[in-house]
Amino acid sequence: MIKKLFFITLFVGLISDSVSAQVESFQIGFKVGFSLADFKGEETDNLDPRTSVHVGLAAEIPINEILAIQPELLYTFQGVKTESEEVNFEKESTKLDYIYLPVMVKYYPFYVVPGLSLEAGPQVGFLTSAVLERRNNLDGGITETSDTDIKDITSSIDVGFNLGVGYQLEIGAFIQARYNLGITDVFDIEGLEVSQQHSVFQFSTGFKF
Numbered sequence: 001m002i003k004k005l006f007f008i009t010l011f012v013g014l015i016s017d018s019v020s021a022q023v024e025s026f027q028i029g030f031k032v033g034f035s036l037a038d039f040k041g042e043e044t045d046n047l048d049p050r051t052s053v054h055v056g057l058a059a060e061i062p063i064n065e066i067l068a069i070q071p072e073l074l075y076t077f078q079g080v081k082t083e084s085e086e087v088n089f090e091k092e093s094t095k096l097d098y099i100y101l102p103v104m105v106k107y108y109p110f111y112v113v114p115g116l117s118l119e120a121g122p123q124v125g126f127l128t129s130a131v132l133e134r135r136n137n138l139d140g141g142i143t144e145t146s147d148t149d150i151k152d153i154t155s156s157i158d159v160g161f162n163l164g165v166g167y168q169l170e171i172g173a174f175i176q177a178r179y180n181l182g183i184t185d186v187f188d189i190e191g192l193e194v195s196q197q198h199s200v201f202q203f204s205t206g207f208k209f
């Protein structure tokens with residue numbers, strides 16, 4: 001009986017220490033960076049990437065010494081640009097804004113470089129704004145800009161998969177590079193047979209507490 005109590009007490013103590021260690025190493029912080037957004041798929045040869053920014057929050061939940069889960073909440077600006085040879089037509093920009101919820105699994109190969117991490121995981125995004133901006137050159141050197149709301153023909157939900165690498169200092173500052181491979185189609189137009197998905201490179205810096 002005494003032996004059983006001893007092992008139960010030891011087991012509970014080990015669990016408590018483990019939970020306490022994980023709680024102490026739980027981190028939350030912010031990140032900001034720039035994105036190089038493009039489309040992949042059909043009829044994308046005449047499209048140019050759109051350079052924009054992203055900002056949000058990131059938490060880190062340790063599983064053990066080498067694995068962690070990093071959920072994030074990001075607001076990102078994406079889309080593409082189009083140049084044209086039409087007379088008096090300068091360029092067209094498709095501006096798509098999303099709230100994304102990535103969930104990354106992080107692997108820390110401490111034996112290589114302390115602080116280095118490899119990451120992979122899915123993300124789901126919710127469209128907040130979709131605008132087609134067209135710039136025309138008028139006579140007299142005047143430029144006219146017109147905005148058209150295209151939210152009704154843009155998919156409201158975007159699903160993708162991320163691959164990336166990061167490095168974090170002991171003080172909490174970190175940098176990340178990530179590629180997002182879109183899975184679902186960007187546009188939802190009845191009868192449209194062209195399939196296009198997001199293709200986005202992100203470079204971020206931030207701080208975790």
